[in-house]
Amino acid sequence: MELEQHIQRIEEKTHLLLKKLQQVQSDNELLHAEIDAKEQELSLAQKAIGNLEDKLKLARIASVTQGAPSAEDEEFKKEIRRKINDYIAEIDRCIAMLNS
Known part of the structure; x- marks a missing residue:
């Protein structure tokens, strides 16, 4: 009789654990x-x-x-001139490669 009760408690605890596992998996x-x-x-915020x-x-x-430039301007x-010059240099290299 005592063994049956012990087995029944183990089954109840196992059932409880399974319910908790399902809840955790759902969460x-x-x-x-x-x-x-x-x-x-x-991702959308970074694109924006x-x-x-x-x-x-x-x-x-x-x-x-437009207007009077400030020191920051x-x-x-x-910076813009440097970038444009870099682009022009790259274009020149590409043209040279195409010509050779």
């Missing part, structure tokens, strides 16, 4: 879905930031070409 799936959603939000940074650069270029102009 885990929900958390993974939430992580995926947050990663998508982060990139677009805004591009717009800011364009706005700075436009402001530099002069540094920005130098």
Whole structure:
């Protein structure tokens, strides 16, 4: 009789553990879905930031070409000139490679 009770308690505890395992697995799936959603939000936010940074650069270029330049604008102009010169040099190298 005592052995049967002991076996029954073990079965009850096993059943309880299985229920808890299912709950934890369910919670885990929900958390993974939430992580995926947050990663998508982060990706969209990063794209939006990139677009805004591009717009800011364009706005700075436009402001530099108009009006009286500030010291910061002069540094920005130098940076733009360096980039343009780099692009021109790269184009020249490509043309030279095509010609040879």
